[in-house]
Amino acid sequence: MEAKPIPVKVIDATSSPDGKIYIRETQGKFQRVRQYFSGFLFLLFLILPWLEWQDRQAILLSISEQKFYFFNITIWPQDFTLLAGGLIFSAFMLFLVTNLYGRVWCGFTCPQTVWTLIFVWFENKIEGSANQRKKLDQAPWSLKKAGLRLAKHSSWLLIAFVSGVTFIGYFLPIHTLLAEVVSFEVSFWQGFWVWFFVACTYVNAGLMREKMCLHCCPYSRFQSAMFDANTKTITYDTVRGEGRGPRKRNKTQAELKQAGLGDCIDCNLCVQVCPTGIDIRDGLQYECINCGLCADACNQTMANFGYEQGLIRFASEASLKGQAAKPSRLRVWGYGIVATLIASATIIQSINLKPLELNVLRDRSELFRYNNEGWVENTYTVKMLNKTQYTQQYRLVINSDQPLTLLNSPDVTLAPGEMLSLPLTLQADPYELASSRVTFTLTANEVAIKPNASVERVEADELNQQQSQPLVFFSQG
Secondary structure, three states: OOOOOEOOOOOOOOEOOOOOEOOOOOOOHHHHHHHHHHHHHHHHHHHHHHOEOOOOEOEEEEOOOOEEEEOOEEEOHHHOHHHHHHHHHHHHHHHHHHHHHOOHHHHHHOHHHHHHHHHHHHHHHHHOOHHHHHHHHHOOOOHHHHHHHHHHHHHHHHHHHHHHHHHHOOOOOHHHHHHHHHOOOOOHHHHHHHHHHHHHHHHHHHHHOHHHHHHHOOHHHHHHHHOOOOOOEEEEOHHHHOOOOOEOOOOOHHHHHHOOOOOOOOOOHHHHOOOOOOOHHHOOOOOOOOOOHHHHHHHHHHHHHOOOOOOEEEEOHHHHOOOOOOOOOHHHHHHHHHHHHHHHHHHHHHHOOOOEEEEEEEOOOOOOEEOOOOOEEEEEEEEEEEOOOOOEEEEEEEEOOOOOEEOOOOEEEEOOOOEEEEEEEEEEOHHHOOOOEEEEEEEEEEOOOOOOOOOOOOOHHHOEEEEEEEEEEEOOO
C-alpha cells in the first residue's frame, strides 16, 4: 500500500484579525547571535553610566555645563566636531555594512530590536507560546487572564523604568537622579524626561513593536538604495524551493521533481517566527530586518526532512543566479575610504586637543596710553579656559625681540573647567622701540603640576608650552 503524505501541521499563530503579530519562538544560530548581542548591549547600556572616573561619573553628557565627560577626556562645545565626526563615521560604516549584508543593523543591534526581544522574552515566559497568547487574547476576561496581564505589563514597566532612568543618567549624575526619582524629590523637568522615556520604551517595545519598523523607521525606506546585486540578504531560494507542498519523508530528489515539488514543504514557520510578519518567500521586501529567524525555522524543518539546509539563507542576487561574487565593488570601496578618512581626521583632532583655550582681546577704546613715567602702555583682556579635569597652573610669557614688560602677575591657577578673564598690561620705553608697531607672542606655559598634588615650580625654559597667540603692541611713531 502506498504511504500517504505526512501532513504538515500549520499553527495559525502569525496574526489576528486586528493585525497583531504573535511571534513564535525558534532556536538556531541567528537567534543565539541576536540573544547574545541583545544581552550584551542591554547590559552595556545599564552599566556604563555607573562607571566612575576620578570621583565622578565616567561618561556624562552634561547639558547644563555644556560639557561631555568621557573618562579622562572632556569635550567642550568648541570640540563637538569630534562627536560629529563619530556620528558621520558611524553612518558611513552603517552604509558599508548595509551594502555588504543588508539590514543586519536592524535585525541584531538596533535598540528597537534589542528592547523588543527583551519584552517578548518576558511575554513568552509569562503568557506562553504564540498560540497560547493568541488564545489568551481571544478568551473572555477572568482572574487568571487579569493576573497574567498584570504580571506581563508590570515586568514591561519595570524594564521601561530602568531604561528611562538609565538613559537620562547619561545626561544627569545617575546616583543623584535615581535617589531623587525613587524618593519623589526630582524636579519637574527631570521627572518629565525620565517618565517620557519610560513611556516611549513601554510603547515602542511593548505595544508598537513591528509597527516602528514597518511605518516609522526611515531607514527601511531608503536602505534599498544601498543594495546591489552582490548584497547578501536573507533570501528564499526560489529555484530550489518551488513548488511548495506536503510530502512523505525521505523522498528522493527525483521523486520530488517528478511530483513537481521543491524543498519547501509550505509549513509556514518562516512567517510565524518573523518579527514583522512578512513571508520571505514573496521576495525582497523593505519590511525585512534581516534577523535570520526565518532561516533558523526553515533549517529545523529541512533537518527534520533530511534536506540540505540553506533554503532560506544569507545570499546575494548574483549568487542565486550562479554568478561569482565581486569583492571589489566601487560602492564598498567608496564607503570604506570615506569612513577611514573621517575616522583618521577625528582621531587626529582628538590627539591634538589642547587642554587650554587661550584668547586675547586688545582694548579697542585706545591703541596705547602713556603712564606717569612717560612709558607707553597697551592693555589686553586674556580669556583662559582649563579644559582638563584637574587644577592647572600656567605662566604667561612674552616673546618679543623688543623690550616689552609684563606688569601683571605672570602666574595663573585654573580649577577644572574654570574660565578666567584676566586684564593684562604691557609697557615699554618708547625711545627703545625700533618701530611704532611691535609684533610679539603671548604664551601660556604649563607649570609642572600633577592631579591632586601641589604645584611644583620650575624655571621658565623648562615649562611645557600649551598655547600661544601672536599680538601687536602699538606706540607713537
